[in-house]
Amino acid sequence: MDAAAIVESPGFRFWRSSSPLFHRAAGERVYCFTSVFIPNGIRTTIRHRWLLYDERRGKWTVTSVVPFTISGGRSGGYRGLTYKQNVEPGRWRVIAESESGAALGIIDFRVVKGTPTETKRVRL
Secondary structure (H helix, E strand, C coil), rough: CECCCCCCCCCCCCCCCCCCCEEEECCEEEEEEEEEECCCCCEEEEEEEEEEEEECEEEEEEEEEEEEEEEECCCCCCEEEECCCCCEEEEEEEEEECCCCEEEEEEEEEEECCCCCCCCCCCC
């Protein structure tokens, strides 16, 4: 599961193709991609639960839950993505979860306004 990003992941996270920092231009969408392997013949729903960290209250707030249906049997697994528009800057988390609500994967990232050149020193 990867959040779209402009800069590459640090070398010690060789399995990740994205960065925990997303530089968002005005009007740009933020995507979350999930790959799931399920047995042949199974059809189910996966959900992406999008959360934003509320710094003032010190807790995660669900901003949306986006479901998508998958069917098993594909040798490369099933890939799905969701996106959000008008994403505000801050700490974000997307949880990929099964129909029953079990977490399948979690990605944390920070959204900042502007390009990587404009936002050189941003704390994650």
